[in-house]
Amino acid sequence: MIDLYTWTTPNGYKVSIALEELGLPYTVHPLDIGTGVQKQPEFLRINPNGRIPAIVDRDAGDFAVFESGAILLYLAEKTGKLMPADVKGRSRVIQWLMFQMSGVGPMQGQANVFFRYFPEKLQPAIDRYQNETRRLYTVLDTRLKESEYLAGDYSIADIATWPWVRMHDWAGVSVDGLPNLQRWLKAIADRPAVKRGLDVPFPQKNDARTEEERVKAARAITQR
Template sequence: MITLYTAATPNGYKASIALEEMGVPYELKVLSLSDGEQKKDAYLKVNPNGRIPAIVDHENGDFAVFESGAILVYLAEKYGKLMPQDAKGRSVVMQWLMFQMGGVGPMQGQANVFYRYFPEKIPAVIERYQNETRRLYGVLDKRLQTSSYLAGEDYSIADIANWCWVRAHAWAGVELDGLDALKAWLDKIGKREAVKAGLNKPSRPDLGQKDASEKFVKAAQQMLQR
């Protein structure tokens, strides 16, 4: 049994979708980020960085894993799913996983902060992070013009990692116009039943509703002050 500590964020959904895709039983523990539950001592014993997600593998001596990319790799290797067994294939998956961890996530995350949450609107900064996010989307699109999935013909943890961020492009104020291969990939993965299930653990407020959006932004602004 796996315990998943998570919240309704792109990184959190990476773990829940991967567990759903692999058919692994898990217990869901949702942390309230706005209440600072991720900073409390009990959770810091699981993840010393005080972020989500994290897992505890009770079948492996209550082994804790934090950092979303590390969680994906751990699960893929333990259960032998969504990761090729050969060195070359594994390397390709890892390259595209690291592309998300080192590129898409940090750049889009900053676009989110400055576009949605930061108390002062700084146009040059917003434009800088939105443009870089869009550039990275272009790299994904070019790859997907010649490949069914990011690491080749098979769906992998690299797709899960990148998809969880790209699906939230509008929240960062980044459009997908002209990125037809990326949009087709986004739609294809979004139709997977395990992906739909993972996105409901936990469910997220409809950000298209004004009241829900305002509450979400307020909570995020409070976290910036922590």
């Protein structure tokens, strides 16, 4: 059994989707990060950085894993799924996983901050991060022109990247003119396990917050 500590963010969805795809049993522990609960001593013992997601593998001696990319690698290696066993195939998955972790996530995250969360509009910062996010999208689109999924077969690289790109509107970044990326977005969205993963820690239809309330909650997170 795995304990999953998560919230409704792209990084959180990565792990819930992976757990659903792998069919691993898990218990969900929702952490409303807008309240600062992730900075409490109880959670810091699991993740010293005070961020979600994190897991504790009860079947492995209560082994804790934090950082979404590290969790995906751990789960893939634990099950022997969602990542090839051969050296080159494994490397391709890790390359695209790192592309998300070092590129798409940080750049789109900054686009979110400056486009959505700042009370004043700092247009040079907005332009900088939106343009870089769009550039990264074109890299993805080029790759997806030659491959159905990022590393060949569906893998943790796709699971890491999709929850971010699906929220391109929130960052004010268009996917127009990127047909391969659009095809990939829809293909992954249609997967039953992905749909289930998006309903963790609670069904999306139960989230009745207005956009103003979402922005307010997200702004509180960036100030912690």
